[in-house]
Amino acid sequence: MSAHKCSETKTLDVSFCQFWSGFCGSVSLCDFEVNFNFYNFKVLLYECKKVKVRKKMALRCANNIGLRLLQQPATGLLAPLANSTPTQIVRHRKTKHWNPKWKLFRRLKVMKVDLPNYREKPEDLSEEQIRSKLKEQGLLPPRPWVERQFFIHSTGAVFEPYVPPEGDGKVSPVSKQGAMQSIQFLQKKSKTMMAIRKLRQFEEEFDTPDFCKEATKIYIKMHEMMAANDKDNIIQVVTERAYPEVMNNIENKTIHWKYIKDIELPRVVHARCTDIITKENIFAQMTVRFHTQQILAVYDRFGRLMHGSEIIAKDVLEYVVFEKHIANQYGTWRVHAKIIPDWLPPREPRATTYMRREEPIAEPEAAVVESEAKAQASVNQSSVTSPA
Amino acid sequence: MALINVQAVTLGLKHYCPVLLIQLQKLHSSSVNLAWNNFRTPSRFLKYNEKVYPPQSSGEEPRPAFVCHQRTNIKYSPWKMWYVACLVRGMPVDEAIRQLKFVEKKGAKDVREVLEEAKELARKEHNVEFPSNMWVAESFVGKGQVIKGIRRHARARHGIVEYFHCHYFARLEEGKPPKHYYLPYPKQPHEQLEEWLEEMRKRKIYDSL
Numbered sequence: 001m002s003a004h005k006c007s008e009t010k011t012l013d014v015s016f017c018q019f020w021s022g023f024c025g026s027v028s029l030c031d032f033e034v035n036f037n038f039y040n041f042k043v044l045l046y047e048c049k050k051v052k053v054r055k056k057m058a059l060r061c062a063n064n065i066g067l068r069l070l071q072q073p074a075t076g077l078l079a080p081l082a083n084s085t086p087t088q089i090v091r092h093r094k095t096k097h098w099n100p101k102w103k104l105f106r107r108l109k110v111m112k113v114d115l116p117n118y119r120e121k122p123e124d125l126s127e128e129q130i131r132s133k134l135k136e137q138g139l140l141p142p143r144p145w146v147e148r149q150f151f152i153h154s155t156g157a158v159f160e161p162y163v164p165p166e167g168d169g170k171v172s173p174v175s176k177q178g179a180m181q182s183i184q185f186l187q188k189k190s191k192t193m194m195a196i197r198k199l200r201q202f203e204e205e206f207d208t209p210d211f212c213k214e215a216t217k218i219y220i221k222m223h224e225m226m227a228a229n230d231k232d233n234i235i236q237v238v239t240e241r242a243y244p245e246v247m248n249n250i251e252n253k254t255i256h257w258k259y260i261k262d263i264e265l266p267r268v269v270h271a272r273c274t275d276i277i278t279k280e281n282i283f284a285q286m287t288v289r290f291h292t293q294q295i296l297a298v299y300d301r302f303g304r305l306m307h308g309s310e311i312i313a314k315d316v317l318e319y320v321v322f323e324k325h326i327a328n329q330y331g332t333w334r335v336h337a338k339i340i341p342d343w344l345p346p347r348e349p350r351a352t353t354y355m356r357r358e359e360p361i362a363e364p365e366a367a368v369v370e371s372e373a374k375a376q377a378s379v380n381q382s383s384v385t386s387p388a
Numbered sequence: 389m390a391l392i393n394v395q396a397v398t399l400g401l402k403h404y405c406p407v408l409l410i411q412l413q414k415l416h417s418s419s420v421n422l423a424w425n426n427f428r429t430p431s432r433f434l435k436y437n438e439k440v441y442p443p444q445s446s447g448e449e450p451r452p453a454f455v456c457h458q459r460t461n462i463k464y465s466p467w468k469m470w471y472v473a474c475l476v477r478g479m480p481v482d483e484a485i486r487q488l489k490f491v492e493k494k495g496a497k498d499v500r501e502v503l504e505e506a507k508e509l510a511r512k513e514h515n516v517e518f519p520s521n522m523w524v525a526e527s528f529v530g531k532g533q534v535i536k537g538i539r540r541h542a543r544a545r546h547g548i549v550e551y552f553h554c555h556y557f558a559r560l561e562e563g564k565p566p567k568h569y570y571l572p573y574p575k576q577p578h579e580q581l582e583e584w585l586e587e588m589r590k591r592k593i594y595d596s597l
Contacts (some may be wrong), residue, residue: 021391082399108540109539109540109541110537110539110549111538111539111540112537112548112550113596115463115535115551116535117458118461118462118553158557196494252438252513253440254440254442254443256443264449297443299443299444299515300453300514300517301439301441301515302439302451302452303442303443303444303455304444304515305446306515352515354517355511
């Protein structure tokens with residue numbers, strides 16, 4: 001190819017570029033410079049025909065180096081023009097008409113369809129995007145749901161999560177702390193007696209040893225229902241507060257739980273009565289100390305042992321809070337919570353390993369909230385898996 | 389909803405083009421517009437994740453854990469996706485994810501994400517201690533929603549443009565992958581010999597004693 005021919009092509013292409021601004025580029029090759037159109041080489045041919053300049057060789061050359069050149073960044077005379085479009089258009093299909101005047105008509109032949117975005121989740125969208133979407137569809141925004149449901153069949157907390165100190169929790173009565181502890185114990189005990197007296201106003205034949213027997217039955221029934229994953233009936237033995245804690249983390253698991261015997265007889269260690277909203281609306285809470293022998297084996301979905309053992313019985317010391325709506329004629333004693341004293345020995349660690357997540361350093365305020373939440377979570381978890 | 393739209397447009401058009409207005413009133417504009425919004429996603433495959441197996445005794449070999457995962461209505465052709473699904477079948481998960489990074493197909497990204505999600509799911513919900521110790525036991529494609537558009541042809545005819553979507557399903561199983569995923573696997577020379585001998589001994593020689 002001679003330099004003369006190339007220069008003709010170049011001049012032609014310059015005029016063309018002004019028309020199709022943005023699709024042109026130039027590249028310097030060896031000792032000559034070829035300008036070509038990025039969009040379509042055949043367009044170039046068409047232009048050549050129009051001005052009666054048919055340079056077959058130049059075209060063949062341009063076609064040969066076509067793809068290679070298309071990939072290269074534009075340099076040379078027309079670089080600023082080429083840079084005006086950031087994307088380069090590469091055509092692989094040869095089935096379209098070479099004349100770009102049909103491009104628009106080709107497009108008009110196909111009906112435009114708005115394909116739904118299945119990956120889109122409403123929670124990922126910003127408020128503004130949701131607003132514009134609703135507007136597009138002519139919908140009114142949904143009304144905010146401001147109602148809050150209340151349930152007054154049970155209370156939301158333990159009135160006084162107190163456990164009389166024993167074992168490691170006991171301080172020597174000679175010291176000042178020990179004296180304080182015994183005074184506190186006496187105070188709490190007197191209040192407990194008063195609470196039981198109050199309870200007798202509603203339930204005349206209330207007797208503490210009888211109650212302990214009943215409590216044991218409820219305790220066993222609760223565990224059996226939990227092991228059987230009896231979601232519907234467990235509410236008869238568990239309050240609404242304890243329900244999520246009891247049912248947490250047991251889906252797709254097989255739980256084998258067995259109550260073997262009492263090591264010590266269960267006894268009431270604490271009792272409180274509190275009225276809520278009105279004076280007559282009284283709830284009673286009893287803390288019962290259970291020292292029992294139990295067997296627990298937890299299997300995962302595939303029947304593999306996750307926790308505990310089928311043969312090893314363990315001694316379990318638990319302080320379980322029972323609650324009753326005594327103002328209600330049909331109220332029943334139900335398991336309300338479990339108190340974990342701080343002097344209890346630490347729980348056995350998990351058998352499996354897991355990857356530790358690096359948590360981002362939070363603000364001091366947030367950190368406090370988080371630690372509280374964690375403490376709550378740990379309490380919840382420990383209350384669910386009983387003998388550990 | 390559509391009614392409100394039509395009303396809004398009619399208000400605007402009233403002063404301009406009565407012909408268009410009549411056309412607009414005849415427009416059928418209700419649930420048909422939403423025909424493809426009422427799609428159903430496959431749910432049976434994920435039901436396998438809820439099956440609870442009976443407890444095993446201590447002497448038994450532990451049952452390998454598995455997790456099923458899917459992604460529905462991916463905007464990709466199910467026939468093209470088949471190649472990607474076949475590629476990862478019977479591979480260790482990490483190897484599959486590594487291989488998929490080099491597949492220059494649009495569907496490879498979705499498949500990779502599904503496998504990564506399944507790994508995470510296994511660790512979180514299915515008591516799998518090391519999700520890297522899993523292999524792709526099943527990997528297959530389903531046909532999803534097909535949305536149809538119209539294309540103009542010559543001589544007052546029309547064609548239908550189909551916009552295909554596909555579902556991708558994967559099941560990861562704990563342990564090492566088998567040596568041969570597909571059956572019948574290629575036979576070893578001594579196996580071939582045995583088979584040939586068997587065949588020879590079994591043959592019937594006609595008109596013999």
